[in-house]
Amino acid sequence: MSVKNITVLGSGIMGHGIAQVSATAGYNVVLRDIEQKFLDTAMEKIKWSLDKMVTKKKLTQTEAEGIYSRIKPVVDLKEAVKDAEMVIEVVPEIMELKKKVYAELDQVAAKDVIFASNTSTLPITEIATTTSRPDKFIGIHFFNPPQLMKLVEIIPGEKTSQEVIDVIQEFVKSVNKTAVLCRKDVPGFIINRLFIPMVHEACYVRDRTGATLEEIDSAVKFKLGFPMGIFELADFTGMDVIHKATTEMHLRDKKVILPHPTIEKLFDEKKLGQKSGEGFYKYSGDKYERIALSEELAEKFNPIQLVANIINNATWLVSNGASDIEEIEKAAQLGLGLKKPLFETAKKIGIANIVKELNQLAEKNGEFYKPDPLLTSMQ
Numbered sequence: 001m002s003v004k005n006i007t008v009l010g011s012g013i014m015g016h017g018i019a020q021v022s023a024t025a026g027y028n029v030v031l032r033d034i035e036q037k038f039l040d041t042a043m044e045k046i047k048w049s050l051d052k053m054v055t056k057k058k059l060t061q062t063e064a065e066g067i068y069s070r071i072k073p074v075v076d077l078k079e080a081v082k083d084a085e086m087v088i089e090v091v092p093e094i095m096e097l098k099k100k101v102y103a104e105l106d107q108v109a110a111k112d113v114i115f116a117s118n119t120s121t122l123p124i125t126e127i128a129t130t131t132s133r134p135d136k137f138i139g140i141h142f143f144n145p146p147q148l149m150k151l152v153e154i155i156p157g158e159k160t161s162q163e164v165i166d167v168i169q170e171f172v173k174s175v176n177k178t179a180v181l182c183r184k185d186v187p188g189f190i191i192n193r194l195f196i197p198m199v200h201e202a203c204y205v206r207d208r209t210g211a212t213l214e215e216i217d218s219a220v221k222f223k224l225g226f227p228m229g230i231f232e233l234a235d236f237t238g239m240d241v242i243h244k245a246t247t248e249m250h251l252r253d254k255k256v257i258l259p260h261p262t263i264e265k266l267f268d269e270k271k272l273g274q275k276s277g278e279g280f281y282k283y284s285g286d287k288y289e290r291i292a293l294s295e296e297l298a299e300k301f302n303p304i305q306l307v308a309n310i311i312n313n314a315t316w317l318v319s320n321g322a323s324d325i326e327e328i329e330k331a332a333q334l335g336l337g338l339k340k341p342l343f344e345t346a347k348k349i350g351i352a353n354i355v356k357e358l359n360q361l362a363e364k365n366g367e368f369y370k371p372d373p374l375l376t377s378m379q
């Protein structure tokens, strides 16, 4: 199985970036959307990004032109997939829409074409079974923006063949990204499994301790090595994305997440974060803005309950056969920008202290907080 021609279905935020990254690596790319106007916007964005790279001397003008010319915008689905060996689907995160898209695609794509979905949270195995080729169906989760983010999670479904996993791993390497294999199709895969529950937990921690947003965020940044605070990161990601991921993950398994009402409230009030001018914080303009966090503020807050939450989920991923500690650390470093390994931070606090904290939380707040057996055994 060798891949030279790729079709990217969906030219939005992620699709145009994935098309650009693939064409940069030398692949011939067809970019498909439902209307020409979406493709025009996407091609303009790609041109803008390539021009910027030329200005920064990361590409020559000739290279940029070569990359641009390898991306062909096409509206007709049949035409778009006629030469493809692989289709990367990047349509909106709506199960019914994805299923409809795959039903159409399955009819027109040749039998041996690989289907790779960029879904962030939807179950790979379930989407795969709606096609005639679950063995050739796989999750390929790029992060936003694909041009810059190094991490790609690869998620095989129950029936995905080893050959397809190998092809996708090779592909990810060829586009100069680092692949982390999420060996089981678990809700949230690796990064969202760590990140989304932590945003909710941060809201509960705020309720329980009365700490300010800035104190919590400072501790997350300076004590846990996050590139920014957890509320700041939530605002940066967008409450729409977090709300959607929460809903999908919770739908799949009630135990993976304890939704805090603040997320739904902010989402309903259209306080989506940076992009709408307000989320957990208020922003003055539409320019990307950082919150003033400091080591002094960090000293005012003990982040043990947040570490307990993320490390409990990390060990859950290991004990459920989805990943291992080394891969989780790699994913957290590249996907969340963590500067300190998670398990190192946990050991510094003391695994026994974390287990004790989780048991106390479980007593007061229920089963959700129970420490994973692997975490308990690590004391």
Ligand SMILES: NC(=O)c1ccc[n+]([C@@H]2O[C@H](COP(=O)([O-])OP(=O)(O)OC[C@H]3O[C@@H](n4cnc5c(N)ncnc54)[C@H](O)[C@@H]3O)[C@@H](O)[C@H]2O)c1
Pocket: 009, 010, 011, 012, 013, 014, 015, 032, 033, 034, 035, 038, 090, 091, 092, 093, 094, 101, 118, 119, 120, 121, 141, 142, 143, 144, 241
């Ligand atoms: N935005 C993010 O931060 C992010 C990060 C990682 C993964 N994802 C995932 O990537 C996928 C796409 O997200 P997005 O943010 O790029 O969405 P988006 O809304 O920006 O883009 C989706 C595009 O798909 C097009 N589309 C709709 N139906 C189509 C069809 N039948 N064929 C081809 N194109 C079609 C839409 O017109 C739109 O241009 C989702 O599964 C999402 O969960 C998003």
